[in-house]
Amino acid sequence: MEASQGGSERDKSGQSASPITVVSNFWRDFDLEKEKSILDEQGLRIAENQENSQKNRRKLAESTRDFKKASAEEKLSLFNSLLKGYQEEVDNLTKRAKFGENAFLNIYQKLYEAPDPYQALASVAEQDQKLSELESENRKMKVELEEFRTEAAHLKNQQATIRRLEERNRQLELQMEEKVKEIVEINKRSLAEENQKTLEVLKEREQLLQDQLRQAKESVSTMQKLHELAQSQLFEIRAQSEEDRAAKQSEVSLLMDEVERAQTRLLTLEREKELLRSQVQSADEETGAKRSENLDSTSILENSLSAKEKMVSELNMELHNVETQLSNEREQHINEIKKLNAIINDKRSLLNIHKTYKTTKLGFKNNPINPFWPNHLTQTLQQPTPKWHADPITPAI
Structure with a gap:
């Protein structure tokens, strides 16, 4: 009954x-x-009883041998003392057995209620193993945290590099604008000087041709007047005398030849004038072409400048995108570092609690992993360890 009651009490306590x-x-x-x-006291007493029992048994053995060797009359006198010795030894053995049985029953009754320590020791061993795993995981997280800090410092260095590149880009833009303006100004001055020289040469050539044309016209006018005079003289000579006609005829022929030569010269001058006009027109067209080339060159330069400005705008936009990406990466790394710090703090709390457990051997119920861990730390331990990846970010410049 007592054993069954003790077993039921153990079952109730084990359930609670x-x-x-x-x-x-x-x-x-x-x-x-x-x-x-x-x-220890009981063991010493048992050993003492055993030693006394050995001594008494040796005495009884000697008394028994003496009793066997004695004569019949002596046996009668020795029998009472021998019997008394055996009775005393039996009483001592009875007391010794009773003392041993009482000691055994006492320790048995106390140990009978003892729970099996295997489960507790197995749980402690499991917790020690988990503690070792947590310490290893904590070291890994510290290494990852240091890597994230190094990567964050690298990102700061990249931002400084981007700022230097932006400053260099602005300097190059200013230098490019100044150089383009300088080239355009030089081309304008060179083209204006060349056009001025060409116009001066053409004006001089036109003035010379106009002088020659004026002289040719004057010569033709003179020849016409001479021709008219010769005609009038010829008519007068015909009227005056037929004799003078032959002489005058030769003179008229000479004059006609001179007139033909003058007309030929006039036609030549006219053709030369037309040629001069065509040359002037060609010169004007060449001047217009040069002006067009100048305009084309200016347009090309302007287009090049526009292309450079567009390229600079694209670079600025790309730099802005890189800065935005770096800012997002920085915020993400900061959030990851905060998460890691929170997990490390939870792990550190678990380690401290486990050390407290090993010292006090105390716990609480309703926790399948460790009976004295808080629930939120248990949930943290049950969650898989996050794998943080640094994703090195490279800027597109």
Whole structure:
């Protein structure tokens, strides 16, 4: 009945408390040091009883041998003392057996209620293993945190490089604008000087041709007047005398030849004038072409300048995108570092609690992993360890 009652009480206590708590409470109440001192005293007494029993048995053996060797009359006198010795030894053995049985039953009754320490020891061993895993994981997280810090410093260096590149880009833009303006100004001055020289040469050539044309016209006018005069003289000569006609005819022929030569010269001058006009027109067209080339060159330069400005705008936009991306990466890394710090703090709390457990051997119930861990730390431990990847970011410049 007592054993069944003790078993039912153990079942109830086992259902209401964890194995570690039951084992801890039992051995706390058991007071092992006190029981060890009691067992030491009992052991010494048992050893003393054994030694006394050995001595008494040797005495009885000697008395028995003496009794066997004695004569019949002596046996009668020795029998009472021998019987008394055996009775005393039987009483001593009875007391010795009773003392040993009482000591055994006493320790048996106390140990009978002792819970099986295997589950508690297995749980402690499991917690030690988990603690080792947590420490290893904590070291890994510290290494990852240091890597993230190094990467964050590298990102700061990249931002400084981007700022230097932006400043260099602005300087190049200013230099490009100044150089384009200088080239355009030089081309304008060179083209204006060349056009001025060409116009001066053409004006001089036109003035010379106009002078020659004026002289040719004057010569033609003179020849026409001479021709008219010769005609009038010829008519007068014909009227005056037929004799003079032959002489005058030769003179008229000469004059006609001179007139033909003058007309030929006039036609030549006219053709030369037309040629001069065509040359002037060609010169004007060439001047217009040069002006068009100048305009084309200016347009090309302007187009080049526009292309450069567009390229600079694209670079600025790309730099802005890189800055935005760097800002997002920085915020992401900061959030990841905060998460890692929170996980490390939770792990550190778990380590401290486990160290407290190993010292006090105390716990709480309703926690399948460790009975004295808070629920939120248990959930943190059950969650898989996040794998943080640094994704090195490279800027497109």
